[in-house]
Amino acid sequence: MHMYTMLPFFTIALGVASIAAAYYVVKIKDLVYASVMLDVLASIIASMLALIGYGIVAAFQVLIYVGAAVMFIIITISMIGARGKETKEPFLGFITGTFLSIAIIIIVMGGGLFKLYARPGYVSPSQAAAGLLSHYFPVIVLIIIAQAATIVEAISISKRGEKK
Amino acid sequence: MMALDTLTGAVVMVVSSVIMGIGAYGVASSRSLFRQVLSIEVIFNGLLLLVLSLLSFNAIAATYFGILIISSVAAEIIVVVAIIVAYLRSTGSLSSDELEEERA
Numbered sequence: 001m002h003m004y005t006m007l008p009f010f011t012i013a014l015g016v017a018s019i020a021a022a023y024y025v026v027k028i029k030d031l032v033y034a035s036v037m038l039d040v041l042a043s044i045i046a047s048m049l050a051l052i053g054y055g056i057v058a059a060f061q062v063l064i065y066v067g068a069a070v071m072f073i074i075i076t077i078s079m080i081g082a083r084g085k086e087t088k089e090p091f092l093g094f095i096t097g098t099f100l101s102i103a104i105i106i107i108v109m110g111g112g113l114f115k116l117y118a119r120p121g122y123v124s125p126s127q128a129a130a131g132l133l134s135h136y137f138p139v140i141v142l143i144i145i146a147q148a149a150t151i152v153e154a155i156s157i158s159k160r161g162e163k164k
Numbered sequence: 165m166m167a168l169d170t171l172t173g174a175v176v177m178v179v180s181s182v183i184m185g186i187g188a189y190g191v192a193s194s195r196s197l198f199r200q201v202l203s204i205e206v207i208f209n210g211l212l213l214l215v216l217s218l219l220s221f222n223a224i225a226a227t228y229f230g231i232l233i234i235s236s237v238a239a240e241i242i243v244v245v246a247i248i249v250a251y252l253r254s255t256g257s258l259s260s261d262e263l264e265e266e267r268a
Contacts, residue, residue: 008172008175011175011179015175015178018179018183018209022183022210025202025203025206026189026193026194034202038205045209045212045213049216052172052176052217052220054230056230057226057234060234061230061234064234064235069242073201073241076245076249077198086194086196087261096192097186097187097189098185100181101188104180104181105181108181114174115170117170117172117217117218117220128228132231136228143232147235150243153243154245157250158249158253160250
């Protein structure tokens with residue numbers, strides 16, 4: 001069987017795995033393990049993105065999001081030891097989550113938005129880099145400035161809080 | 165071949181909707197600030213999948229949008245975690261209920 005005809009089956013398998021990972025992020029009591037499951041979820045989402053044709057975005061997701069941002073959360077939670085008693089309101093959460101899911105599914109299915117999907121064409125790294133540097137150069141400069149400002153902001157905010 | 169693409173699109177969009185619903189469940193049900201941040205990140209992952217599959221008719225634009233979205237979210241996480249750490253050092257608590265009480 002050709003790999004392309006197996007695409008929906010791979011997508012379904014990864015989809016089930018990502019739903020299970022998302023459930024564990026919300027349900028696992030220990031926040032460190034919940035963050036690790038968020039890392040797993042982001043990795044599965046990256047593999048789904050690669051599977052449907054966005055290889056470069058998947059690489060970015062793994063490098064920046066999984067490798068830096070979520071690891072930052074894991075290290076922070078491990079260092080401050082945020083393990084306290086956690087109050088929950090499962091009924092309110094169930095109503096909210098179900099409503100949001102059903103609303104999006106109705107919009108996607110009712111509006112026929114899933115028919116928009118066609119396997120995207122291959123975008124090579126050099127093509128993406130050339131487009132980014134020619135069309136989106138001011139945006140890249142703004143992002144670099146924003147990232148630098150974010151680091152300074154995060155350090156100053158963290159230093160500001162002192163226990164009374 | 166077109167039906168295959170449609171099926172894949174439907175599967176991706178349903179999966180992303182369910183992931184966003186699970187994230188919304190986590191935000192609404194928990195009172196821990198860190199758990200709420202993790203749940204918001206779950207919503208972000210579902211949203212990224214949904215947006216990129218909706219933009220699949222223009223692969224290059226979708227790639228640029230994906231890169232920009234991931235960069236913005238990575239910066240946002242750092243600031244939010246820094247705010248939570250500052251709040252924890254200031255009050256010794258991680259509950260969003262106490263945040264509301266302090267504001268009142």
